[in-house]
Amino acid sequence: MPMALSDKSKQTGKNRAFRQSLGHAWDGLRALFRYERNFRKHLVVGTVAVIAGAILRLTLNEWLWLVLAIFLVLIAETLNTIVEAVVDLIVGETYHDLAKRAKDIAAGGVLMAAIFAVIVGALVMLPALGRWF
Numbered sequence: 254m255p256m257a258l259s260d261k262s263k264q265t266g267k268n269r270a271f272r273q274s275l276g277h278a279w280d281g282l283r284a285l286f287r288y289e290r291n292f293r294k295h296l297v298v299g300t301v302a303v304i305a306g307a308i309l310r311l312t313l314n315e316w317l318w319l320v321l322a323i324f325l326v327l328i329a330e331t332l333n334t335i336v337e338a339v340v341d342l343i344v345g346e347t348y349h350d351l352a353k354r355a356k357d358i359a360a361g362g363v364l365m366a367a368i369f370a371v372i373v374g375a376l377v378m379l380p381a382l383g384r385w386f
């Protein structure tokens with residue numbers, strides 16, 4: 254799976270400036286958005302939750318839980334993508350039991366974060382809906 258957005262930079266050494274580090278981090282976010290369908294899906298669900306939260310006028314405490322849940326899922330998906338890329342880099346198309354274990358565990362991490370997000374979503378949105386009606 255291609256991860257680099259362009260070949261304009263073939264840097265392999267350390268970043269010399271904070272601005273340079275930030276640029277590469279931004280490239281990483283763009284790559285996530287461009288190549289990872291699941292990341293885009295989580296982003297859409299997170300955006301819908303934020304819009305619903307604004308409509309339902311969540312309290313500060315409710316916002317904190319909701320934002321934590323959204324970022325946890327996005328970060329878990331990011332780690333899953335890293336594991337997939339590194340495993341593919343090492344084994345390529347070859348089947349390997351350890352490759353399967355690493356990828357399945359990474360996917361399990363995303364599932365745990367998603368379950369947490371569903372629980373938080375229910376605990377936050379249901380009382381907020383109750384206040385709305």
Ligand SMILES: Nc1ncnc2c1ncn2[C@@H]1O[C@H](COP(=O)(O)OP(=O)(O)OP(=O)(O)O)[C@@H](O)[C@H]1O
Pocket residue numbers: 291333337344345346347348349350352353356357360
């Ligand atoms: N090299 C490999 N050796 C053994 N099993 C593998 C290998 N590559 C992938 N698999 C198995 O296939 C599953 C899917 O692979 P992979 O994660 O690369 O696909 P994907 O469609 O990009 O997944 P996701 O939907 O999580 O982004 C893995 O969870 C793992 O069980």
